[in-house]
Amino acid sequence: MTRRNFLTLAGGLTGGLAGSLADQLFAAGNAPLKITKVEPMVIRTPKDDHPPDYFLEMTEVGRETGGMGLWNRLDHASPTRFRGATQATLVKITTDQGLVGWGESHAPAAPRVHQTVISDLFAPILLGQDARNVETLWEKLYSSQRTRGYATGFFTESIAGIDLALWDLLAKYLDAPLYRVLGGKYRDRIPAYTGVGGGTTEQLQDNCRALLDRGFSAVKMSLSKGSGTSNVDRVIAASEAIGDRGQLLIDSLGAYKIHEARMVGAEIDKLPNIGWWEDALLPEDVGGFAELSAALKTPVCAGEEISNRFQFRDLFEARAVDIINPDVCRAGGVSECRRIAILADVYGVLWSPHVSTGTALYLAASTHLAAHTPNAVIIEGGQLLERAFGNVLLKEPLPWKVGEAQVPERPGIGVEFDEAQLAKVRVS
Numbered sequence: 456m457t458r459r460n461f462l463t464l465a466g467g468l469t470g471g472l473a474g475s476l477a478d479q480l481f482a483a484g485n486a487p488l489k490i491t492k493v494e495p496m497v498i499r500t501p502k503d504d505h506p507p508d509y510f511l512e513m514t515e516v517g518r519e520t521g522g523m524g525l526w527n528r529l530d531h532a533s534p535t536r537f538r539g540a541t542q543a544t545l546v547k548i549t550t551d552q553g554l555v556g557w558g559e560s561h562a563p564a565a566p567r568v569h570q571t572v573i574s575d576l577f578a579p580i581l582l583g584q585d586a587r588n589v590e591t592l593w594e595k596l597y598s599s600q601r602t603r604g605y606a607t608g609f610f611t612e613s614i615a616g617i618d619l620a621l622w623d624l625l626a627k628y629l630d631a632p633l634y635r636v637l638g639g640k641y642r643d644r645i646p647a648y649t650g651v652g653g654g655t656t657e658q659l660q661d662n663c664r665a666l667l668d669r670g671f672s673a674v675k676m677s678l679s680k681g682s683g684t685s686n687v688d689r690v691i692a693a694s695e696a697i698g699d700r701g702q703l704l705i706d707s708l709g710a711y712k713i714h715e716a717r718m719v720g721a722e723i724d725k726l727p728n729i730g731w732w733e734d735a736l737l738p739e740d741v742g743g744f745a746e747l748s749a750a751l752k753t754p755v756c757a758g759e760e761i762s763n764r765f766q767f768r769d770l771f772e773a774r775a776v777d778i779i780n781p782d783v784c785r786a787g788g789v790s791e792c793r794r795i796a797i798l799a800d801v802y803g804v805l806w807s808p809h810v811s812t813g814t815a816l817y818l819a820a821s822t823h824l825a826a827h828t829p830n831a832v833i834i835e836g837g838q839l840l841e842r843a844f845g846n847v848l849l850k851e852p853l854p855w856k857v858g859e860a861q862v863p864e865r866p867g868i869g870v871e872f873d874e875a876q877l878a879k880v881r882v883s
Contacts, residue, residue: 486552487585487587488550488551488552488554488585488586488624488625488628489550489551489552489583489584489585489586490548490549490550490581490582490583490585490586491549491550491551491582492547492548492549492582493546493547493548493573493574493577493578493581493582493617494546494547494548494549495544495545495546495547495560495569495570495573495574495616496544496545496546496547496570496881496883497542497543497544497545497562497566497567497570497881497882497883498542498543498544498545498814498844498877498880498881499540499541499542499566499880500540500541500843500844500880501539501540501843502879502880502881502882507565507567509538510537510538510540510542511535511536511537511538511564511565512535512536512537512538513535514530514533517529518530518533520680520710521680522680526680526715528712530680531709531737532680532708532709532710533708534708535564537563537564541563541812541842541843541844542562542564542566543559543560543561543562543563543566543812543813543814543817543844544559544560544562544566544569544573544613544616545557545558545559545560545616545814545816545872545877546558546559546560546573546616546617546619546620547620548581548586548617548620548621548624550586550624552628554586554624554627554628555624556586556619556620556621556622556623556624556627556867557619557620557623557816557868557870557871557872558615558616558617558618558619558620558621558623558788558816559615559616559619559784559813559814559816559817559820560573560612560613560615560616560784560785561612561615561782561784561785561812561813561817562612563812565609567883568609569609569612569613569616570883572609572610572613573613573616573617576599576600576613577596577599577613577614577617580592580596580599581596581617586621586624586625586628587624587625587628589618589621589622589625589790590790592617592621593614593618593787593788593790593791596614596617597611597787606762606763606765607761607762607766608762611762611763611785611786611787611791612784614787614788614791615783615785615786615787615788615791616784616788617788618787618788618789618790618791619783619784619789619816619820619868622636622788622789622790622820622867622868623867623868623870624867626866626867626868627866627867629866630866631866632862632863632864632865632866632867632869633789633820633823633863633867633868633869634823634824634827634862637789637793637823637824637827638827639827640823640826640827640862641826641827641828642826642862643826643861643862644826644856644859644860644861644862645822645825645831645833645834645859645860645862646672646673646832646833646834646858646859647671647833647834647835647836647837647858647859647860648671648672648673648674648675648704648833648834648835648837649666649671649674649675649835649836649837650674650675650676651663651666651674651675651676651693652676652677656688656689656692659676659696660692660693660695660696661696663693663696663697663703664696664697667697667700667701669857669858670856670857670858671701671837671857671858672700672701672702672858673701673702673703673704673730673833674693674697674701674703674704675703675704675705675706675733675835676689676690676693676703676704676705676706677705677706677707677708678690678705678706678707678710678719678732679707679708679710680710680711686719687719687722687723690703690705690722690723690726690729691722691726694726694727694728694729697728698728699727699728701728702728702729702730703726703728703729703730704730704731704733704756705723705729705731705732705733706733706734707732707733707734707735708734709734709736709737709738709760710734710735711736712736712743713736713740713743713746713747716735716736716743716747717746717747717750719735720732720735720747720750720751720753721751723751723753724751724752724753726753729753729754730754730833731753731754731755731756731777731778732751732753732754732755732756733756733757733759733780734756734759734760735747735755736757738757738760738761741769741770741773741775742773742775744757744770744773744775744776745773745774748775748776748777749774754777754778755775755776755777755778756776756777756778756779756780756807757770757775757776757779757780758770758776758779758780758781758806758809759780759781759782759785759809759811761781761786762785762786762787762791763786763787763791763795764791764794764795764798767779767781767795767798767799768798771798771799771801771802771804774802776804777804777805778804778805778806778807778832779795779799779804779805779806779807780806780807780808780809780835781795781796781806781808781809782808782809782810782811783808783810783817783820783821783824784813784817784820785809788820789820789823792808792824793824793827793828796824796828796830796831797828799830800828800829800830804830805830805831805832806828806830806831807825807831807832807833807834807835808821808822808824808825808831808834808835809835810834810835810836810839811835811836813836813839813844814844814848814870815839815840815844815845815846815848815849815870816868816870816872817839818834818836818839818840818853818860819853819863819868819869819870820868821834821836821860822834822860822861822862822863823862823863823868823869825860826862834860836860837857837858837860840852840853840855843880844880848872848873848876848877848880849870849871849872849873849876850871850872850873851865853869853870
């Protein structure tokens with residue numbers, strides 16, 4: 456029952472009930488929204504009986520990047536992969552008034568870690584608290600281990616799952632969509648991009664054209680380590696296939712050192728339709744990003760790997776980025792990503808929500824925040840709702856159109872999971 460339904464029921468009863476009972480009904484509608492249960496759950500597709508460690512694919516210790524001469528060095532940039540599985544940690548928070556809020560932690564690699572952090576560390580803090588105190592509770596969670604050095608990674612990803620669930624609860628309590636509770640929206644839809652690849656250059660070009668034909672105005676491809684600048688040939692080919700029909704975004708996952716990135720970036724600068732070059736360097740190299748940003752005409756993007764406003768402040772102070780792509784389910788949820796977006800706007804930096812993997816909830820929360828902030832330009836996840844964690848898990852599908860994310864208008868974040876469908880992918 457939403458707050459509006461509750462108050463309508465209470466109002467309809469006032470004529471036939473003793474004043475004291477009517478007063479109690481109204482009072483309950485304004486009473487603290489006490490948290491009674493915090494339930495983290497791991498979901499995975501495909502769901503099978505393999506143990507959790509089965510899904511991790513790690514590069515071997517001592518692996519090198521390949522290439523000739525100085526281009527061959529230890530590989531520090533290849534992340535853990537997951538044998539084709541998609542995983543997440545959902546958070547379900549229940550209150551004494553019967554309202555339920557849903558959140559999600561970015562957890563593709565080890566989702567049981569987030570589950571344990573939430574159940575063992577954060578749930579005892581939350582139980583009995585008023586769920587309406589969203590940012591107050593955020594600060595309490597963050598400060599619980601702040602002086603012990605916890606400020607990123609599993610810690611803020613776990614906070615993010617709780618934060619989304621609390622915002623979902625508050626907006627449902629007010630019977631309003633999330634963007635309205637945040638203060639409104641600038642637009643009803645956000646342009647969305649999707650990834651593109653191909654085993655050969657010809658396949659890559661064909662795939663670019665096919666996505667443009669479907670309605671995308673931007674696609675993102677990988678530019679990996681290689682011998683010299685030879686891998687840029689694939690970027691050039693994709694750029695030519697796209698032409699003036701859209702933009703090409705490039706992601707390197709921290710593949711390069713600054714001297715390499717300057718060389719590769721000089722080639723990218725020659726292309727007319729590059730939207731950004733993302734994560735050319737490892738995330739710790741703030742000085743390198745500043746140097747690269749100053750050297751290139753191509754916009755420099757970074758931010759998916761970092762998790763709080765203090766880290767982003769350092770990027771902004773160094774004039775290290777033109778665009779950031781924080782992840783709402785990694786960087787502390789709506790509360791912290793909103794602060795990051797506002798801080799970016801102070802420095803004239805654009806932002807784009809990172810939504811590489813996850814559920815429809817992930818995309819919906821990111822869309823609310825993007826619509827609410829003036830410096831959002833585009834959102835990742837253009838095909839997410841078609842996938843196994845997308846609309847198939849929901850009681851009511853989210854509206855969507857190829858090439859754009861539409862802002863949900865239902866109360867809360869706008870996502871209600873069908874628990875029968877959720878049971879098909881829930882593993883713990």
